[in-house]
Amino acid sequence: MPGEAIGQPLLVGEADLEHELALVSSTAAESSAGAFGPSSVMWRIDKEAVIFLGAGRALLLQLAHPWIATAITQHSRTLADPIGRFHRTFNAMFTIVFGTTEQALAAARRLHRRHAQVSGTLAEAVGPFAAGSRYEANDFVALRWVHATLIETALVATSSCARRSPPKNGSVIGPKLGSSPHSLEFRRTPCPKAGRFLPRATSACGGRMF
Secondary structure (H helix, E strand, C coil): CCCCCCCCCCECCHHHHHHHHHHHHHHCCCHHHCCCCCCCHHHHHHCCHHHHHHHHHHHHHHHCCHHHHHHHHHHCCCCCCHHHHHHHHHHHHHHHHHCCHHHHHHHHHHHHHHHHCCEEECCCCECCECCCCEEECCEHHHHHHHHHHHHHHHHHHHHHHCCCCCCCCCEEEEECCCCCHHHCCEEEEECCCCCCHHHHHHHCCCCCCC
């Protein structure tokens, strides 16, 4: 199980990525509708401007993970240029969600290549993570954590402020958070109720937050 050995990254390699992108292509209704399509809950939620209000919240949740906080400190200008990080994150996210299938796949590949350049070691022990333990931006558990913060924050922002809350028992075409890189398959899954998504994601890591 990913995260079973604390501090031992489980990388999502290029072959893993292409395996998942092939699944995305096979489930996409048509190129112009993209990976999700206008009838998906993902479109209904992410089209709301209110999700921008959750950007700071999502970033703080991401920084709660020692690997991600260290990677941002050592490889990113996020702390010096948070607005730039804001634009880069939403540009990638909106391209993947609202772009054509080809645009979404290209954005995913660019993000993977960028993450492949980000790695290092923890300077000091943080919780269960030992000093000197290695982190990789393409680590499965780290990717799952960032994904969970974005989805859960969008749900919280929308249900708290939007005129229409996301359906409690709806469905969304999206990656299912499982226990291995190959479990990130695109399939129809229940839309989680806001506030319960992160606990489900962490339980998939053996009950640990990370």
